[in-house]
Every structure is written in C-alpha cells, then in structure tokens.
Amino acid sequence: MEKHGRKTMQTVAERAGVSLATVSHVLNGTRFVSKTTAELVHKAVTDIGYVPNTIARDLARSSTSTIGLVFSLSVNAFFLDIISAIEAECQRDGLSVLLFDSNDDPAKEWRIVRDLHQRRVDGIILAPAGGPESAAIRYLHENRVPAVLVDRLADSRFDQVGLNNHDAIHLVTDHLCNLGHRRIALIPGHSTYTTTVERIEAFRANLSARGLLDDGLITPPAHTLQEAAEHTSRLLDSGHIPDAILAGNNLCTLGAMREISSRGMKVPRDLAIAGIDDFEWADSFEPRLTVVRQPCAEIGQTAARLIRRRVASIDAAPEAHRMTPSLIVRRSCGYMPAES
Amino acid sequence: MEKHGRKTMQTVAERAGVSLATVSHVLNGTRFVSKTTAELVHKAVTDIGYVPNTIARDLARSSTSTIGLVFSLSVNAFFLDIISAIEAECQRDGLSVLLFDSNDDPAKEWRIVRDLHQRRVDGIILAPAGGPESAAIRYLHENRVPAVLVDRLADSRFDQVGLNNHDAIHLVTDHLCNLGHRRIALIPGHSTYTTTVERIEAFRANLSARGLLDDGLITPPAHTLQEAAEHTSRLLDSGHIPDAILAGNNLCTLGAMREISSRGMKVPRDLAIAGIDDFEWADSFEPRLTVVRQPCAEIGQTAARLIRRRVASIDAAPEAHRMTPSLIVRRSCGYMPAES
DNA sequence: CGATGCTTTGAAAACGTTTGCACCCATTTG
DNA sequence: CAAATGGGTGCAAACGTTTTCAAAGCATCG
Known part of the structure; x- marks a missing residue:
C-alpha cells in the first residue's frame, strides 16, 4: 500500500515496464498478451494498489454499460422485488444498475431522468409518477432516450410491462x-x-x-x-x-x-x-x-429484456406486456365457503 | 430538435460563434460573460438540444460531486426515511446521490463498494451487512475511501451514526x-x-x-x-x-x-x-x-454532515454519534396502566 | 539472403469537458 | 500621447482511459 498519489494506468505501465496500451489490454482481456507480461502487469497493479477509473473508461468507450432505475421506493415494497429481478438480469449481461427513488414526485422524477441522461446511461427503466404529460415522459421522448415503463403504463410510445x-x-x-x-x-x-x-x-x-x-x-x-x-x-x-x-x-x-x-x-x-x-x-x-x-420477478425480467432490446435498436416498435396476476386468499373478505 | 448526431459543446460553440471555453463558462456561470454572448450560447444550446455530458465533466474536474449510498432496502423500510434525509441534505450541498441495494449480502455489498470507488464517488454512506472483517469494510479502509457507517456500527475506525x-x-x-x-x-x-x-x-x-x-x-x-x-x-x-x-x-x-x-x-x-x-x-x-x-431524519442528516466533513478531511478523527430513541406505546404489550 | 508471415508490443489520437494563461480592445490616467 | 487598467474572450493543456494503426522481432521458406 503506497502513501497516496493518484494511481493511473500510466503508473502501472511504468512499474511493469510496459506500455499504457498493454496494461489496458491485460486488464480488459481485449487482446493477447504474453503470459509473462500479463503477470508483470498484474503484479504492478496489486503492488501499487491501482483502481481502474470508470469515468475515464466510459468516456473513452463512449458508453457506460449502465442502466438507470427510477422507482418510488417509499410505499411500494413490491418494487423492490422487481428491482432485484432487474438487477439480477442486468448483471448477467454485464450491465450496471443505478437506482433512484422518485418518491412519486413528478418534479423529482424529472430531475432524476435528466441527471441519468446526462450521465449517459444506456437506458432507463421507470415506474412513472405522472401521466403522458409529465415532464419526465416528455423529456425521455424528446431526447429519444431508450426507456421502459413499468407498472404504471403511461404512454404507448414506450415499451411497457405491467399487470393485466x-x-x-x-x-x-x-x-x-x-x-x-x-x-x-x-x-x-x-x-x-x-x-x-x-x-x-x-x-x-x-x-x-x-x-x-x-x-x-x-x-x-x-x-x-x-x-x-x-x-x-x-x-x-x-x-x-x-x-x-x-x-x-x-x-x-x-x-x-x-x-x-x-x-x-x-x-x-x-x-x-x-x-x-x-x-x-x-x-x-x-x-x-x-x-x-x-x-414481480417476471415483470423485472421482462423489463430488463425490453430495455436491452430498446438500447440495441432505438427505433423498434414499442411492446406492451401484461403479466398474469394471482389471487392470494386470506381472511380479510370473510371465510371462503367450502368448494362443492 | 435535430435529427441525431452527438451534440457536444463544440457544436454549441460553432453554432453560437464563440469558443468552447465560453460555452463552458456560460453553462457553469464560472466566469463573467457579456449578456449578449450568453444569450447566444443559450439559444444555441436549446436550438440543437445539447445535453451536457457528466462523464466528461467529472473527468476534467477530477471529481464527481457524488456520494454513494449502500443500504439493504428489502426489510428495513425505515432505511428509506434515512435515505430521504440524506438525499435532501446532499441536494442542498449540490451533491448527487447514487443508491444501491446490498440485500444484506456481504459479497454483493463488497461488489457495490468497489464499483462505487471505481466510479470515483466522493464518499460512501453504508449500512454494513458484515462486521469489521467484511470485505467491504476492509476495502474501504485499505483504499482510504471516505465513508460513514450507519445503523450497524461495525468499526470504530470509521465515522458512525446510529441509535443509542x-x-x-x-x-x-x-x-x-x-x-x-x-x-x-x-x-x-x-x-x-x-x-x-x-x-x-x-x-x-x-x-x-x-x-x-x-x-x-x-x-x-x-x-x-x-x-x-x-x-x-x-x-x-x-x-x-x-x-x-x-x-x-x-x-x-x-x-x-x-x-x-x-x-x-x-x-x-x-x-x-x-x-x-x-x-x-x-x-x-x-x-x-x-x-x-x-x-431517521436526524440520523440521515448526521450521516450527510459526517460524510461531507470526511470528504473534506480524510484524516480527521472518526466520530461516533448515538441518536436518542423514543418509545411508541401501542397495544402489543398489554394495556398501559393509568399513570398515577 | 530477402521476402513472408506470425506474435507481441507501442505511439498517439480520440472521448467531451474544465481551466490556467494570455490576448485584444477600449477606456482612463499621468 | 504613451502607458496603465480592466472587461471580455480564446487557445490549448489537462483529466485517465480505449483503440487504431503500425512497427519490431523472429523464424520459416524459396
């Protein structure tokens, strides 16, 4: 563990006696590097405690491999299950997930969506707080941000997944x-x-x-x-x-x-x-x-699938999915008569 | 609204007939620009639908003005109140907040913390799922990431805020x-x-x-x-x-x-x-x-305050705060005898 | 022995901002 | 009238990666 100066790939490269490019390739496995050089690089990385810089990487790649989630966490506990499913699905695809709580406040929702877009997320999955007129929805549409609507189906110009x-x-x-x-x-x-x-x-x-x-x-x-x-x-x-x-x-x-x-x-x-x-x-x-x-799991999976598709082809025709609900009978409606 | 080519500040600059630097300064209010040029720039911005690129900005500034939140949302609904308070406090300070759900899973928690660090967040507020031995806590300490622990007070080397x-x-x-x-x-x-x-x-x-x-x-x-x-x-x-x-x-x-x-x-x-x-x-x-x-509100505010301080001076002595609980008497313990 | 091909690596140009430095012009000052 | 002041702006060097292009080393072949 070194004292503390900014560790960059350049530092690693010098320490390993190789070029910047080689370090990058070793770290990303993006082209063949001889075993010995690779080990040199890895050693240098752990020696100086190098931590990759996602920001620089995203800038260079012009892509973040990240999708933004905008939900109202407060009252809707079941959203958490949907979110879990989305995360699991995205992780399988090597996508990161950024979570935001809209509090069901259209103004906050709009700020979040804009922030997400400025952060250049690949796509946004949203449980919209407002209707088709809401600032967030309009923003998404005007800026052609790949987006999927969940639960509250606000606007048929977007991909949607919710309950039947x-x-x-x-x-x-x-x-x-x-x-x-x-x-x-x-x-x-x-x-x-x-x-x-x-x-x-x-x-x-x-x-x-x-x-x-x-x-x-x-x-x-x-x-x-x-x-x-x-x-x-x-x-x-x-x-x-x-x-x-x-x-x-x-x-x-x-x-x-x-x-x-x-x-x-x-x-x-x-x-x-x-x-x-x-x-x-x-x-x-x-x-x-x-x-x-x-x-919930099914809804989340579908949302993840849809956003991937939408990111890949922004102009595909929007799909709307309705999931099948199930009745959980407990006691709040009176006792169930015996089936005859 | 133009068709769709990457809009950068350069595009705006050309359209407004000014330099790149001027556009930047107008957008950030970071140095005086004559009213007429400023208007030119603003017009160009809306004309071409320019959306600032947070990634490039963060890279150039070498700072993200963002703090990461790592909580287990699933069972602990009251965390949401803490999170709200933190968000409010951070917004006042012009800080963004990135929220992650650890699911109380130490492995996931560690992945999140590392990801956050690679994203170069300024600091992390964490309700740790594991103890002082957990990977996440160790990572934070080894990499000297500014961090505040909430609710579960795992390690006195960090700032902490929780219940008395x-x-x-x-x-x-x-x-x-x-x-x-x-x-x-x-x-x-x-x-x-x-x-x-x-x-x-x-x-x-x-x-x-x-x-x-x-x-x-x-x-x-x-x-x-x-x-x-x-x-x-x-x-x-x-x-x-x-x-x-x-x-x-x-x-x-x-x-x-x-x-x-x-x-x-x-x-x-x-x-x-x-x-x-x-x-x-x-x-x-x-x-x-x-x-x-x-x-909860108090806990959130304190956490926000602590992380700001910690970001400012990484080597300050850790503080531990214990908030005062209150008893909410309802009926699950039997009926309260009348006070005499 | 020069040409050919393969394996492994490096140099440098992006990516889209911020910001230190310097410049130009018009006005004031001695 | 030259010099100093100051308001308004532009140039270009960062920031830390990825990735294209090409080169260097070396063995094989005719």
Whole structure:
C-alpha cells in the first residue's frame, strides 16, 4: 500500500515496464498478451494498489454499460422485488444498475431522468409518477432516450410491462361476489396512470354485468395514503356503507385500513377489504389481507429484456406486456365457503 | 430538435460563434460573460438540444460531486426515511446521490463498494451487512475511501451514526416490566453488528438489575426472517414460555410475529411483543406493535454532515454519534396502566 | 539472403469537458 | 500621447482511459 498519489494506468505501465496500451489490454482481456507480461502487469497493479477509473473508461468507450432505475421506493415494497429481478438480469449481461427513488414526485422524477441522461446511461427503466404529460415522459421522448415503463403504463410510445389489470380486477371482484358481498366499493389509485383507468373500467364492467354497479361506491382516485384514508372515511360516513372495499393499490389498502382501524371497526366482521399488491407481513397481522399479487420477478425480467432490446435498436416498435396476476386468499373478505 | 448526431459543446460553440471555453463558462456561470454572448450560447444550446455530458465533466474536474449510498432496502423500510434525509441534505450541498441495494449480502455489498470507488464517488454512506472483517469494510479502509457507517456500527475506525442502543433497550424493557412482565425473551439481530452486541449487553444489564435475567430466554442472533421465526418457535416450545418477547430489529419482529401468528396465538393476550424499529402500518393492523422508533431524519442528516466533513478531511478523527430513541406505546404489550 | 508471415508490443489520437494563461480592445490616467 | 487598467474572450493543456494503426522481432521458406 503506497502513501497516496493518484494511481493511473500510466503508473502501472511504468512499474511493469510496459506500455499504457498493454496494461489496458491485460486488464480488459481485449487482446493477447504474453503470459509473462500479463503477470508483470498484474503484479504492478496489486503492488501499487491501482483502481481502474470508470469515468475515464466510459468516456473513452463512449458508453457506460449502465442502466438507470427510477422507482418510488417509499410505499411500494413490491418494487423492490422487481428491482432485484432487474438487477439480477442486468448483471448477467454485464450491465450496471443505478437506482433512484422518485418518491412519486413528478418534479423529482424529472430531475432524476435528466441527471441519468446526462450521465449517459444506456437506458432507463421507470415506474412513472405522472401521466403522458409529465415532464419526465416528455423529456425521455424528446431526447429519444431508450426507456421502459413499468407498472404504471403511461404512454404507448414506450415499451411497457405491467399487470393485466383486467384479470386482476376480475379475480378479486369474483372472489368478493362469491363470498356474498353486494355493495363493493373501489378506491382507485393515482388518477393519471392508465393502470388506474383500466382498473376502474374493469371494475365497472364486472359489477355492471352482475347488476351490482353503484357509482357512488367508486371514490375519486387517491394520490396519497392520506387521501385514501379520507375517501374511506367519506365512504363510511355515507348513508349506506359498503360491505366490501377494494383498494386499487397498496397505498390505498394502507390508507383504507388506517381509517377503518381508527374507527375501531373490525375486518372482516364489519367490512371486507381486498387489495392489489401483496405485503410480506400480510400473513402475520390481522386482518390477514386477501390480495392480488403481481409476478414481480417476471415483470423485472421482462423489463430488463425490453430495455436491452430498446438500447440495441432505438427505433423498434414499442411492446406492451401484461403479466398474469394471482389471487392470494386470506381472511380479510370473510371465510371462503367450502368448494362443492 | 435535430435529427441525431452527438451534440457536444463544440457544436454549441460553432453554432453560437464563440469558443468552447465560453460555452463552458456560460453553462457553469464560472466566469463573467457579456449578456449578449450568453444569450447566444443559450439559444444555441436549446436550438440543437445539447445535453451536457457528466462523464466528461467529472473527468476534467477530477471529481464527481457524488456520494454513494449502500443500504439493504428489502426489510428495513425505515432505511428509506434515512435515505430521504440524506438525499435532501446532499441536494442542498449540490451533491448527487447514487443508491444501491446490498440485500444484506456481504459479497454483493463488497461488489457495490468497489464499483462505487471505481466510479470515483466522493464518499460512501453504508449500512454494513458484515462486521469489521467484511470485505467491504476492509476495502474501504485499505483504499482510504471516505465513508460513514450507519445503523450497524461495525468499526470504530470509521465515522458512525446510529441509535443509542442502551437507551433503546432500557426504554422498552422498563415498559415491559412496568406492565408486569417477568419472563422477557430477547431475539437479537445480526450477530456481527456491534449494535446487536450492545443491545444484548444492555438487555442483560437491565434484567439482571431487576433479578429477572434468564439466559435461556435469550435466543441466538437471527440473521434472517426465517431464523427469527425458528428461534421464536423454539422459545414457544420450551418448558416455560416467556410472557414477553423483545425483538432486536424489524426483521426479528416480523419473524417472531410470523411464528406466533401461525400458531394461532394472540398478542397481547397470550404473549406480549415489542420491537425495535417502527412500521408505517403498525397503527392499522393487529397486534398494534409497541416499538422503539429511531429518529431517521436526524440520523440521515448526521450521516450527510459526517460524510461531507470526511470528504473534506480524510484524516480527521472518526466520530461516533448515538441518536436518542423514543418509545411508541401501542397495544402489543398489554394495556398501559393509568399513570398515577 | 530477402521476402513472408506470425506474435507481441507501442505511439498517439480520440472521448467531451474544465481551466490556467494570455490576448485584444477600449477606456482612463499621468 | 504613451502607458496603465480592466472587461471580455480564446487557445490549448489537462483529466485517465480505449483503440487504431503500425512497427519490431523472429523464424520459416524459396
């Protein structure tokens, strides 16, 4: 371990008595170097404690082999599973991953996206906080940055991967109805997501087909946990309260439960509740939530695959992928009648 | 918006009819430029859609103004609050933040730290997964990378900021004892953290002073949620089960609850439980956990402050900060007797 | 013995910025 | 009127790599 002066490849080269080029080639395995010189170089590297400089390398290569991830980590724990899958997939491809937390704040999201682009990442995978009008989306499009949208499908000009919302809603409303619930309320998620639009649509279609549709039971979209709680409150204060609440995403689930709980109501005794998006602890705490689960690993893998393709050919036609949800039946909707 | 050729400052300079240097100075505000030329430059920039290249800039400046964050996002939701605070603080200082998820995997942690160093971040803030022997910690020390350790205080050669574990344990054991619990079990967290050692120490001291210490009620450290569940299981199968369990961190809390719940036991009816680390949903689900809460914002701010200082003077004497915990009394330990 | 081919290596031009130094011109000053 | 001042700008050398082009050494062959 030397004292401390900037160690560059030049230092290594001198120490090993070879040229700069040779050091580079040894380190990258990018052309044949005789065994003896290679060893000389390696020895020099460890002797002086040389650490490669990614910045210089990226500049010279005009490529970073890095993709940027922009998610809202705060409430959406399941994003972490998606991220893990993306990372695993990218690592296999020799790609680095830069993670950023957008906090679901469109302004912050935009700053992150711009920063990422200035850092010259090869591509960006984004769970957009805003709709097609959002600054981030516009930026990505105008600058032709290779990008993939996840979960909230905001804009069909991009590659997208998310849940099959139609199936998700049907899975859970069918379940609710089978258990005998009639007055089913919906608290939809963020209003600008097409995801939300689709879920509302599917919900109305399903209930309407059963003659159960009551638009008074569909609250306005909830953008925050607080808003979800407020909508729930209004629902419970209304003339005839619902006998089941379907929460459009985990933020809504948490908001609704907060309100229900603070009123001292019990689930499923006083009210059924079901959500979209699972929680790790859902099996251990009461009420044990019945939820629709997303195939996170699959979503992540697909996103990774799409971004690679997009990086390779920026002009390919955009693809949209819908993954199959599954229903996790627990106890928050009442007891399941025995199958006959 | 032009078709698509690499736009560099040179392009801008030609378009504006000025020199490369002037463009740079205009963009950075780094020396006076006459208003008219400045406007010329700005116009050229938007005309051709120039996007600055962070890589080249960092290389030329030999500095990235970036700090790396290495946390385990998966289980430790409260890390997100710490991260938010760090980000806010760094933004105020014009520093970028690169976030990485270590998954509490020492090997991955090491890879990340090395990658960050190769990217030439100014400093690293780390919630170490391993102890002082871990590859990451060793790497940081050997390469003299400015670093701050958070939460799990692994090595006194570094700046550190975490919880005052002594106070935390006393807060919650006192509470438990006041409620009449005698047989209090402890499920400690990851064994290599000094945090864990301190918590066990404080726990033993407190109970011992009350003549309540029973080493049979202290399980081995739990490294995963699964292990925590197993330790709980063993505890409950033992001859005389505890009347209260204190979980050393949120992973332990979740593991313990999983087991308790799967046995159909009710908290606090059959058993009291208290944890260290709060959950956002803890108020809405049963049992409503009584926990010790960390001052996340404060921890984050301190970490940011420390890393700045460390970056400025690599050889300053390391500081260790212990933040004051607070007890959040809910219902999982039984009902609080009225204060007299 | 000169030409040919193979193996191994080096020199130097990128990559896109920042920044120290010097320059030019117009104005003020002695 | 020459010299000093100062506002505004440009040149070119870094920054630490990658990579193209070509050369040097050496044996083989006709």
